[in-house]
Amino acid sequence: MAYEPVLLARANKADSTSLEGYRLDGGYETFARVLKDMTGQQVTDAVKSAGLRGRGGAGFPCGLKWTFLPKGHPGPIYLCVNVDESEPCTFNNRVLVEKDPHQVLEGILLSSYAFKATTAYFYIRYEYGAGMRIMQKAIDEAYAAGLLGKNILGSEYSLDVFIHRGAGAYICGEETGLIESLEGKRAWPRIKPPFPAIEGVFRKPTIVNNPETLANVVHILRKGVDWFKSIGVPPDPKNPRDAGSYGPKLYCISGHVNTPGLVELPLGVTIRTLINEHGGGVWKGKKAKGCIPGGISMGLMTEAEFDTPLDFNGPCRVGCLGLGTGAVTVFDEDTSIVDVLHNLCRFFQHESCGQCTPCREGTGWMFKIMDRFRKGQGRREDLTVLEEVADKIGIMPGTTICGLADGAGWPVKNAVRKFRAEFEKYIQDGSASRSKPLPMAAH
Amino acid sequence: MATVYVNDQPVDIGNEKLNCVQAAEKAGVLIPHYCYHPALSVVASCRMCLVEVGEKKPDGTISMMPKVVPGCQTPVKDGTVIVTRSDKAKDAQERTLESLLLNHPLDCPVCDKAGECTLQDYSFGFGKAESRMHDEKKTPPNKPDLGPNIDLFTDRCIMCSRCVRFTREISGTSELYITHRGDHSEIAVFPGDPLDNKLSTNVVDLCPVGALASKDFLYKQRVWNLKTVDSVCPGCSTGCSIHIDGNKGVIHRLRPRANPKAQGHFMCDEGRLGYHYANSADRLREPSIRGPHGWTPVGYREAVQTAQQGFNEHSLRSITGVWAVLSPFMTVEEAYLLALWIRDFGKEARLVLGPVPREGEDDHYPKDCRGNAAPGVPKFTIRAEKCPNRIGVEAILKHFTGTVIGFDAFLTALGKGHVKSAFLAGGYLPTGRGHWFPAEAVPLLEQVNMLVVQEIFTSALSQKAHVVFPSATWAEKEGTFLNHQGLAQEIHWNSAPPGESRTDGQVYLDLLGRTGLMRAHQLRREIAQVIPSLSQLSTGHLGTEGVLPGEAPPVQSPKRKIPVS
Ligand SMILES: Cc1cc2nc3c(=O)[nH]c(=O)nc-3n(C[C@H](O)[C@H](O)[C@H](O)COP(=O)(O)O)c2cc1C
Ligand code: SF4
Ligand code: SF4
Numbered sequence A: 001m002a003y004e005p006v007l008l009a010r011a012n013k014a015d016s017t018s019l020e021g022y023r024l025d026g027g028y029e030t031f032a033r034v035l036k037d038m039t040g041q042q043v044t045d046a047v048k049s050a051g052l053r054g055r056g057g058a059g060f061p062c063g064l065k066w067t068f069l070p071k072g073h074p075g076p077i078y079l080c081v082n083v084d085e086s087e088p089c090t091f092n093n094r095v096l097v098e099k100d101p102h103q104v105l106e107g108i109l110l111s112s113y114a115f116k117a118t119t120a121y122f123y124i125r126y127e128y129g130a131g132m133r134i135m136q137k138a139i140d141e142a143y144a145a146g147l148l149g150k151n152i153l154g155s156e157y158s159l160d161v162f163i164h165r166g167a168g169a170y171i172c173g174e175e176t177g178l179i180e181s182l183e184g185k186r187a188w189p190r191i192k193p194p195f196p197a198i199e200g201v202f203r204k205p206t207i208v209n210n211p212e213t214l215a216n217v218v219h220i221l222r223k224g225v226d227w228f229k230s231i232g233v234p235p236d237p238k239n240p241r242d243a244g245s246y247g248p249k250l251y252c253i254s255g256h257v258n259t260p261g262l263v264e265l266p267l268g269v270t271i272r273t274l275i276n277e278h279g280g281g282v283w284k285g286k287k288a289k290g291c292i293p294g295g296i297s298m299g300l301m302t303e304a305e306f307d308t309p310l311d312f313n314g315p316c317r318v319g320c321l322g323l324g325t326g327a328v329t330v331f332d333e334d335t336s337i338v339d340v341l342h343n344l345c346r347f348f349q350h351e352s353c354g355q356c357t358p359c360r361e362g363t364g365w366m367f368k369i370m371d372r373f374r375k376g377q378g379r380r381e382d383l384t385v386l387e388e389v390a391d392k393i394g395i396m397p398g399t400t401i402c403g404l405a406d407g408a409g410w411p412v413k414n415a416v417r418k419f420r421a422e423f424e425k426y427i428q429d430g431s432a433s434r435s436k437p438l439p440m441a442a443h
Numbered sequence B: 001m002a003t004v005y006v007n008d009q010p011v012d013i014g015n016e017k018l019n020c021v022q023a024a025e026k027a028g029v030l031i032p033h034y035c036y037h038p039a040l041s042v043v044a045s046c047r048m049c050l051v052e053v054g055e056k057k058p059d060g061t062i063s064m065m066p067k068v069v070p071g072c073q074t075p076v077k078d079g080t081v082i083v084t085r086s087d088k089a090k091d092a093q094e095r096t097l098e099s100l101l102l103n104h105p106l107d108c109p110v111c112d113k114a115g116e117c118t119l120q121d122y123s124f125g126f127g128k129a130e131s132r133m134h135d136e137k138k139t140p141p142n143k144p145d146l147g148p149n150i151d152l153f154t155d156r157c158i159m160c161s162r163c164v165r166f167t168r169e170i171s172g173t174s175e176l177y178i179t180h181r182g183d184h185s186e187i188a189v190f191p192g193d194p195l196d197n198k199l200s201t202n203v204v205d206l207c208p209v210g211a212l213a214s215k216d217f218l219y220k221q222r223v224w225n226l227k228t229v230d231s232v233c234p235g236c237s238t239g240c241s242i243h244i245d246g247n248k249g250v251i252h253r254l255r256p257r258a259n260p261k262a263q264g265h266f267m268c269d270e271g272r273l274g275y276h277y278a279n280s281a282d283r284l285r286e287p288s289i290r291g292p293h294g295w296t297p298v299g300y301r302e303a304v305q306t307a308q309q310g311f312n313e314h315s316l317r318s319i320t321g322v323w324a325v326l327s328p329f330m331t332v333e334e335a336y337l338l339a340l341w342i343r344d345f346g347k348e349a350r351l352v353l354g355p356v357p358r359e360g361e362d363d364h365y366p367k368d369c370r371g372n373a374a375p376g377v378p379k380f381t382i383r384a385e386k387c388p389n390r391i392g393v394e395a396i397l398k399h400f401t402g403t404v405i406g407f408d409a410f411l412t413a414l415g416k417g418h419v420k421s422a423f424l425a426g427g428y429l430p431t432g433r434g435h436w437f438p439a440e441a442v443p444l445l446e447q448v449n450m451l452v453v454q455e456i457f458t459s460a461l462s463q464k465a466h467v468v469f470p471s472a473t474w475a476e477k478e479g480t481f482l483n484h485q486g487l488a489q490e491i492h493w494n495s496a497p498p499g500e501s502r503t504d505g506q507v508y509l510d511l512l513g514r515t516g517l518m519r520a521h522q523l524r525r526e527i528a529q530v531i532p533s534l535s536q537l538s539t540g541h542l543g544t545e546g547v548l549p550g551e552a553p554p555v556q557s558p559k560r561k562i563p564v565s
């Protein structure tokens, strides 16, 4: 049975962005009902028992995160909506915001109501100008309709939503980097503890969520917890730490496929299905060499690993970091993995915020090595260095403040381990002459 | 009471709130660190202090955390286990050092910091001998005009951000910031807004490497040639604890010495750079006597005898005509000896306090964005009273005269012709703020029959004297200063006074006819016995941090390391 999209259900409608259009499709009815009949705690409980996990990349259980807020806090409590979306190849937030802003706004309302936030900051990357304007219009409409502001729909509850435009850095998407940036500072991630739920924006309790996570909240409350849990993959009984991967997910397909784009599917679809059934197969009749499974921070997969299900657990089983943003980028068989890795390293050395020594210097070093590789001066020892550096930077080994470093190391170690033969051949051939100069990247 | 285990060694930390770096320090174990500094906020970004941490359960079992953690960010509690040299911790420390050296020029031979550089020290103690770096290093251009007193050697910077945090948290002036990201980050100032504040040179001490250099010291000395002594800055009544670094009789720099009882960790630029007069070739180098045929340089003995005889004669004629002016730059010991000598002539001999230089108001830091003192407890204060020991000299004067008689009394008496013999004691800093003795009163000195002046440089005042003693600077003598809150601190000499000069205290000892050399700790004991208000000096030792009024002094001063030169 074909899956019926819910998050993207309205995306292709003619009038998908207006309040009127959203209302015709039953929009804000859920919020009105929740406001009347449910307490914030009940909303949190529902989200918790639905097993909704964050869609921003880390996959942290959403309801659980909300319960970390201090009990009985006098306020203010803040919600930050993380639309920095700078993970390469990722564009699901963009479509959500540009095509169905009121769905996101209803998610913001429901979540804020759940944990008594009185202000929500909508942090959107600078490049999303259209998204910003569409969202601003939606917010204005909502204020006019009494859905935002003081005493929403005649209730005791009040909420203000402000849009904040970022100024272009990957690290602004890291939640504490985002908070610093919102406060008007350099987006240098903060040391934790204290976590944002205790001390976030302006040193007040703060929840940071991805808009896709928030959009899911709407449907959990509209269609019920059981509906939500009927979609996706239940926890792996053999893995006690697996919290399950329930619900729908927006998958971005890009790279060397015939029909790149965004699809909504239940969590747990395999990469092969994604490419063949939704991406129209690998382009030019070629075979795939591998892919990036969920944004470049998650590492690399070989073609042989394409049957891995894209749920929160699957990619880990083949040595990737996790599901990430669910953005799959495919390389065909003629792609040079050295070029791929060179470009990935270039991204991270450019985007490391530079405060932690291992990340600042490590990303730079890995890029220099890859640069030398492409000049035909790679050495076997460099592969060892690359692997070692990649293994030892990040919050997982404990050597950095934020996860950017883990993400910077993952594709490197995956590439070197999974495509070692190609690297060695490249060294032996002195293949530099074959490498085309890279186009200047936009960043 | 809490016990922490550092490399298996139990340490009692009491109720103190400490992090792993501090707790290990208590156990005598160094956890290498760069970004952490006790006076600044914790950012835990350099990752030099990575250690393994765990917990000892009441049943004796130990559970370790699976990954390394930054010691500076990790608080300790009862039962915390810190392992600083496990394979995992060693590996992490080696890697951080390897990373730091990737883009480091290693131009130690021409680097001012070499010899006291923690990058050198840690590389030696915790690093790897070989580099695996095969690529070109970054060579960002230097910024010689970061500030009027500061040079930035950009490529040596290890991005610990101490300097940036200093300007944000301590001076509050926020001139420094970090520009660019990742391994292209650099310390920078905005165009037209250089690092120019009254505390700016502290960033040089904070900088763990040779990136920030003091223009005053740059390329003057290799630090291992310097002889270091502990002293106190004579610039204002804050009394910052300092190190004096000198070589072969020349002072090359002053550095703040951390002292929670005095100023904390820092010192102001004016105090730091205010030592140059001591090295001047124009200093008075020998005593001289003015006779009918003008000035004659004389031997020290002769000068002492002349002064002694002059005062003897005039005190017999009129004891109320005998005056001594004590300066607030004198040490407690000097003030005591001079007062003792003057009072030897008779109870009516007059003792007054010389002018106490003041300038503006106390200057509190951090500043807010408008340059006013930020609310809250100040983290550093430059005091308006520009002398180190008014309180100490006043304590001596009160003992001898009951109250402190101000300098005006002397001027009035001088105007009325009542001053017959006078001893004007030295030590006033030549600051460029004008001479301490009012110029209009100088001609009146003609009528004084016996005028003895101690000065560092010759002046209109010394021209009127009959006997001139060259005065020693504070860096050439031992003694005690009492700061604005009465904290008594020891000062020590780094070099001998030039030429034929003797320290001021030695002059008084010889005038008094006491034999032997000036020994500050013996005099302190004597003073504490005679003057109860200075009982804090009773053991003769004040330790490295000094003794507050009412505090028990240490029985012995800690052994001073004899610098190898
Ligand atoms: C380097 C880095 C970049 C990140 N960028 C984003 C981003 O662009 N958007 C996002 O939603 N989360 C991003 N995250 C994850 C956030 O830190 C955070 O986990 C997330 O916003 C939480 O929302 P969720 O629980 O709804 O997923 C990033 C994390 C790291 C370490
Ligand atoms: S890990 Fe990298 S990006 Fe994250 S805080 Fe540290 S230096 Fe910045
Ligand atoms: S900063 Fe230290 S390691 Fe670097 S050149 Fe100077 S002395 Fe050598």
Ligand code: SF4
Residues within 6 Å of the ligand: B156, B157, B158, B159, B160, B161, B162, B163, B164, B187, B203, B206, B207, B208, B209, B211, B212
């Ligand atoms: S200049 Fe010195 S103090 Fe400042 S960040 Fe660099 S190394 Fe640290």
Ligand code: FES
Residues within 6 Å of the ligand: B032, B033, B034, B035, B036, B043, B044, B045, B046, B047, B048, B049, B050, B070, B071, B072, B073
């Ligand atoms: S000293 Fe702990 S991270 Fe820098």
